[in-house]
Amino acid sequence: MNQLSFWGPDDQRSPQPKAGKIATLRLLITVKAAPNPSARHGETVCVGALSVDPGRRSWIRLYPIHFRDLDDVNKFRKYDIVTVDALPANQDRRPESWRPIVGTVRPEHHLSPGSARRGYLDPYVEDSMCRLIEQTREAPDAPSIALVRAHDISGMTIARHRGWTPEQQAKINGYLSQLDILDDHHRTPLQAPRFTGSYRYRCADRRCHGHKQSLLDWEFVALQRRLSGQTDAEAADQLRTKFLDQLCSADRDVAFYVGNQAARPQTFSIGGVYAPGRPTSRHRLRDNR
Missing domain, CATH: 2.40.50 (OB fold (Dihydrolipoamide Acetyltransferase, E2P))
Structure with missing residues (x-):
């Protein structure tokens, strides 16, 4: 049975930038996990995505995302294509992990079911x-x-x-x-x-x-x-x-x-x-x- 590589058909890992260097990632959101308790933010969400930059095709993990604190313009859905500024998560040895910079998530457009999604995801x-x-x-x-x-x-x-x-x-x-x-936000x-x-x-x-x-x-x-x-x-x-x-x-x-x-x-x-x-x-x- 033929089996595709985790990294896609070309089987090439794209390296992350050097420690501390901010990168702008263009991503297809594939996973939005249920929120978990956080001492600093009340709750945080882990997001999984596929990079759709031609030179950086790889899986990406974004954590933490404080989803309820995002402005409406920054909120995103599963299968949205977004850009976000992020740093490599240097304390996480998993190579896909990145730490997003709050407020830089910019949704571009949503991929409808069908060939558009399959074109990105089926090879992986x-x-x-x-x-x-x-x-x-x-x-x-x-x-x-x-x-x-x-x-x-x-x-x-x-x-x-x-x-x-x-x-x-x-x-x-x-x-x-x-x-x-004095915080005017209603927090539950x-x-x-x-x-x-x-x-x-x-x-x-x-x-x-x-x-x-x-x-x-x-x-x-x-x-x-x-x-x-x-x-x-x-x-x-x-x-x-x-x-x-x-x-x-x-x-x-x-x-x-x-x-x-x-x-x-x-x-x-x-x-x-x-x-x-x-x-x-x-x-x-x-x-x-």
């Missing part, structure tokens, strides 16, 4: 999650972001969230206690999501015995908020319908945006689902002419 789809994990065992600077095809999805687990840990709650409380009483504490979710699947590696990875997608948490009036059973059923039955249906070519943890490089989570429709027989015939 990989077949082996197993190989990606192996690479992190072998090298500390191994790829930490990828788009991995799900060969066989066996199910989705949805469980009640246990709530913030004492450390996470302390961050939230500390941030709220530091707010200036970040609420823990109602549920956690994880996918069970096999990649196309012949050695694969299966993967179970947590889903950290902003959209997964946002849907939970909209289902607040439903019982746990009803809400869980709606989540499973959306993220398993619909997004991962047989007529979709499903791949997962995955990323690992800085402290646990071999632990990967799913930041989002890439699920373009499978080409019909008619389209395949046309493409083969």
